[in-house]
Amino acid sequence: MVYRAFLIAFMMVFTSMVNAAEPTSSVSSPKVFGWIEKALLLPGNLPLNVKMDTGALTSSLDARDLEHFSKNGQDWVRFVVDVQDDNNQPRSMTYERAVLRNVTLRGAGGVDHRPAVLMQICIGNQVYEEQFTLRDRADMKYPVLIGRRTIEHLGLIDVKQQFTTEPTCPK
Numbered sequence: 138m139v140y141r142a143f144l145i146a147f148m149m150v151f152t153s154m155v156n157a158a159e160p161t162s163s164v165s166s167p168k169v170f171g172w173i174e175k176a177l178l179l180p181g182n183l184p185l186n187v188k189m190d191t192g193a194l195t196s197s198l199d200a201r202d203l204e205h206f207s208k209n210g211q212d213w214v215r216f217v218v219d220v221q222d223d224n225n226q227p228r229s230m231t232y233e234r235a236v237l238r239n240v241t242l243r244g245a246g247g248v249d250h251r252p253a254v255l256m257q258i259c260i261g262n263q264v265y266e267e268q269f270t271l272r273d274r275a276d277m278k279y280p281v282l283i284g285r286r287t288i289e290h291l292g293l294i295d296v297k298q299q300f301t302t303e304p305t306c307p308k
Contacts, residue, residue: 168261168292171299176281177306179257179264181230183220184304185281187260189294193284195240195253196267199274205236205252212236214252216271220280232256240270258287259306265290 176187178198190197200216207213215233222228234254242249251270258265258281267287274280288294295301 169295169298169301170260170291170293171301172294172296173279173299174260174302175300175304177259177304178218178220178230178281179259179306182259183218183228183230184222185220185258186279187258187281187283188279189288189291190282190284191288191294193282194286196269196284196287197251197274197282198256198269198271199277199280200232200271201273201275203252203271203273208233208235212252214254214271218280237268242270259304260291261302262305264306 170189172189174187174189176185177183178185199218200214201219202215202217204215205212206215213233213235215231217229217231219227219229234256236252236254238253240251240253242251249272251272253268253270255266256269258267260283265287267290269281283291
């Protein structure tokens with residue numbers, strides 16, 4: 138009799154746990170982004186097309202005219218981001234950021250050393266402050282690669298889609 142009561146109590150607890158774990162209509166679905174999205178680099182609201190790159194851990198930003206300098210005893214970098222806006226007009230902005238770390242990348246092209254900085258980027262309706270390595274990507278199709286450290290905050294990536302959302306972050 139005690140065994141039967143224990144079994145019934147266990148089944149009631151187990152059933153309530155399973156029912157609690159099932160999604161309800163009040164639970165929102167994760168956002169789904171395409172493999173290419175529009176974004177804004179902040180500050181300055183520079184429009185960019187960004188490519189989701191699950192093969193990269195850290196995001197990468199096209200940065201021209203890199204200039205290393207010291208500020209208050211800390212390593213800093215000054216760089217220019219050149220883009221074309223929606224009307225195909227060139228826009229440029231100079232940024233200065235503290236270097237968080239120096240990244241050494243090894244690949245088919247050899248070894249590459251890049252500074253990593255914190256930048257803000259608007260994707261969808263959310264501003265993300267993430268690490269970006271800086272590199273002249275003039276020869277690349279996309280000025281920004283979004284790596285896994287940022288993708289984990291975004292949501293899901295559907296590789297069959299692109300341009301699923303417009304950046305609508307507060308200015």
